[in-house]
Amino acid sequence: MTTLFFIEHTNGQLNDQSLKAVSGAKEFGEDLHVLIAGSNIDESVTQASKIEGVSKVIHLDSSEFDNILAEKLTSAIFDMSGDYNFFASAATTTGKNVMPRLAAKLDVSQISEIVGVESADTFIRTIYAGNAIATVQSSDTKKVLTIRPTAFQASNIGDSSCEISKISPENIPTVSEFVGEELTKSDRPELTSAKTIISGGRGMQNGENFELLDKVAAKLNAAVGASRAAVDAGFVPNDYQVGQTGKVVAPELYIAVGISGAIQHLAGMKDSKIIVAINKDEEAPIFDVADYGLVADLFQVLPELESAL
Amino acid sequence: MKILVPVKRVIDPYVNIRVKSDQTGVETDNVKMSMNPFCEIAVEEAIRLKESGKADEIIAISIGNQQCQETIRTALAMGADRGIHILTDELLEPLALAKILAKVYEEEKPGLVIMGKQAIDGDNNQTGQMFAALTDLSQGTFASKIDIEGEQAVVTREVDGGLQTIKINMPAVITTDLRLNEPRYASLPNIMKAKKKPIDQKSPADFGVDISPRLTVLKVVEPPKRQAGIKVESVSELVEKLKNEAGVI
Numbered sequence: 321m322t323t324l325f326f327i328e329h330t331n332g333q334l335n336d337q338s339l340k341a342v343s344g345a346k347e348f349g350e351d352l353h354v355l356i357a358g359s360n361i362d363e364s365v366t367q368a369s370k371i372e373g374v375s376k377v378i379h380l381d382s383s384e385f386d387n388i389l390a391e392k393l394t395s396a397i398f399d400m401s402g403d404y405n406f407f408a409s410a411a412t413t414t415g416k417n418v419m420p421r422l423a424a425k426l427d428v429s430q431i432s433e434i435v436g437v438e439s440a441d442t443f444i445r446t447i448y449a450g451n452a453i454a455t456v457q458s459s460d461t462k463k464v465l466t467i468r469p470t471a472f473q474a475s476n477i478g479d480s481s482c483e484i485s486k487i488s489p490e491n492i493p494t495v496s497e498f499v500g501e502e503l504t505k506s507d508r509p510e511l512t513s514a515k516t517i518i519s520g521g522r523g524m525q526n527g528e529n530f531e532l533l534d535k536v537a538a539k540l541n542a543a544v545g546a547s548r549a550a551v552d553a554g555f556v557p558n559d560y561q562v563g564q565t566g567k568v569v570a571p572e573l574y575i576a577v578g579i580s581g582a583i584q585h586l587a588g589m590k591d592s593k594i595i596v597a598i599n600k601d602e603e604a605p606i607f608d609v610a611d612y613g614l615v616a617d618l619f620q621v622l623p624e625l626e627s628a629l
Numbered sequence: 630m631k632i633l634v635p636v637k638r639v640i641d642p643y644v645n646i647r648v649k650s651d652q653t654g655v656e657t658d659n660v661k662m663s664m665n666p667f668c669e670i671a672v673e674e675a676i677r678l679k680e681s682g683k684a685d686e687i688i689a690i691s692i693g694n695q696q697c698q699e700t701i702r703t704a705l706a707m708g709a710d711r712g713i714h715i716l717t718d719e720l721l722e723p724l725a726l727a728k729i730l731a732k733v734y735e736e737e738k739p740g741l742v743i744m745g746k747q748a749i750d751g752d753n754n755q756t757g758q759m760f761a762a763l764t765d766l767s768q769g770t771f772a773s774k775i776d777i778e779g780e781q782a783v784v785t786r787e788v789d790g791g792l793q794t795i796k797i798n799m800p801a802v803i804t805t806d807l808r809l810n811e812p813r814y815a816s817l818p819n820i821m822k823a824k825k826k827p828i829d830q831k832s833p834a835d836f837g838v839d840i841s842p843r844l845t846v847l848k849v850v851e852p853p854k855r856q857a858g859i860k861v862e863s864v865s866e867l868v869e870k871l872k873n874e875a876g877v878i
Contacts, residue, residue: 330790337789387793389795390758390761390768390770391767391768394762412789413770413771413786413787413788413789414788414789416754416758416770416771417758417768417770417771418758419758420723420753420754420755420756420757420758420759420762421758421759421761421762421768422762423724423755423759423762424724424727424758424759424760424762424763425762427724428724428843429722429723429724429843429844430723430724430753430755430759431844432752432753432754432755433752442847446752446852447655447750447751447752447849448640448646448655448749448750448752449646449749449752450852451645451646451648451655451851451852452646452648452655452849452850452851452852453849453850453851453852454846454848454849455846455847455848455849455850456844456845456846456847457844457845457847458843458844459843459844459845460843495765495766495767495797495798496767496768496769496795496796496797496798497795497796497797498793498794498795499783499794499795499796500793500794501788501790501791501792501793501794502791502792502793502794503790503791503792504790504791510790512789516877516878540878548807551807551808552807552808557791557792558773558787558806558807558808559787559788559789559790559791559792564749564752565806565807567789572877573871573875573877573878583645583646584642590852590855593877594871594875594877595855595858596867596871602860607857607860608855608857609855609857610857610858611858611859611875612858612859612860612861612867612870612871612875613857613858613859613860613861614860614861614862614863614864614867615860621864624864625864625867625868628864628865628868629868629878
């Protein structure tokens with residue numbers, strides 16, 4: 321049987337998180353097809369056909385999928401579900417929106433945000449905000465999963481293409497429509513793909529002070545993130561949020577500034593390779609996970625750091 | 630319009646989680662329990678819709694053991710009108726919960742279902758989407774803003790790159806994200822009043838749906854601990870270590 325992996329793309333580029341998660345899907349040990357959806361996306365379709373380990377690309381070629389709505393995509397995948405026994409996507413907001421709906425249509429359970437594959441029916445995932453790790457075995461004949469991208473290495477895009485099959489789905493439900501989107505504009509890399517991240521917490525005191533982080537980030541080509549406390553306080557938008565209820569990241573270098581280190585936040589960044597904590601409270605729990613801690617006032621440290629880099 | 634709000638009883642978010650030594654799960658005996666924070670946001674949003682005249686009745690429903698009545702009472706004290714308690718001592722999976730909710734939906738015919746995007750115990754983030762699938766309703770997940778416009782709901786969603794706005798036909802299922810609102814605390818008079826509000830008790834067997842588990846938890850373990858590193862004295866020492874010791878800049 322075969323795995324169908326839903327791959328995301330934007331502006332002619334395959335989504336980094338999908339490229340990582342697809343490596344997890346290879347571990348199911350089945351033949352691997354990827355599903356890509358949207359109109360006028362030849363560039364992305366070609367890239368998808370060159371992902372190592374993929375034997376077929378299915379292109380849902382319709383403007384109905386230029387913005388992914390769960391009702392429409394689920395219906396299209398359901399129509400081709402007879403050919404597959406595994407359905408997976410990255411655990412992005414799109415994946416999390418679509419895959420449970422598909423699972424219920426197939427009358428099977430869904431396994432969320434797996435971080436490891438033990439065998440074709442046994443998977444590892446975190447629960448309780450990363451405070452516990454569960455190994456779960458599925459008895460469903462069809463398996464639907466989302467895969468946490470940070471747990472896997474990105475798949476290579478090679479030179480040779482596999483077969484591409486175009487499908488124009490019919491009878492797409494019309495119960496929902498896309499109105500618009502407001503994407504956060506930034507010159508910085510995306511949080512989930514950045515090699516370096518600098519995040520601010522409640523200690524930043526206000527939104528304007530995040531400029532201090534921006535300046536350091538510019539020197540390091542880093543993404544800027546935030547703790548839930550900083551988001552709740554209205555300093556920065558929610559898409560900055562790193563943590564269990566925000567984004568899970570695992571960069572080479574994570575610099576936590578004015579972040580105390582609530583469990584909620586640690587769950588989103590503790591797999592980073594090197595963690596630096598800058599906080600004036602030496603008792604802050606963030607120091608328990610930091611490779612390098614600096615007990616100091618961030619308003620002095622950040623300008624110094626900017627000029628030292 | 631009637632609004633149905635499913636609420637879940639979970640370990641309080643401020644309690645330290647302890648994994649059982651026999652690896653069968655997480656310690657829940659003598660641990661403080663609370664309403665799942667995302668469910669609180671859902672209850673609050675339903676109350677605000679009622680206060681603004683868009684809804685006239687709010688039903689809080691919880692599926693679980695006898696103590697779930699307390700969670701329903703919390704919702705009633707916040708401002709929900711009545712409760713439904715589906716009594717079971719088994720920990721049901723999201724698919725089973727969605728099947729029961731779909732049956733309750735058929736009976737109650739609410740105009741809107743608002744629920745948390747995920748529970749902070751299993752972190753599944755599935756039940757709303759599954760329920761929407763089984764009832765063939767449209768879904769507005771991870772909502773940070775909800776506007777009811779006649780027969781449609783305009784939902785602003787928290788997505789990876791920012792915000793997305795969609796328009797969905799009602800009845801609909803909406804799942805809540807953190808920034809949708811800040812839930813109120815129940816006042817003492819309202820807590821007293823809530824004790825008189827009705828809670829209808831049922832059992833999963835009343836609905837005739839297959840709620841058998843599809844997953845077996847083989848083991849639950851603690852995550853690997855990260856060791857604390859060293860303290861540096863200055864920015865220059867930090868930069869030196871990052872360059873020469875860690876090699877990350």
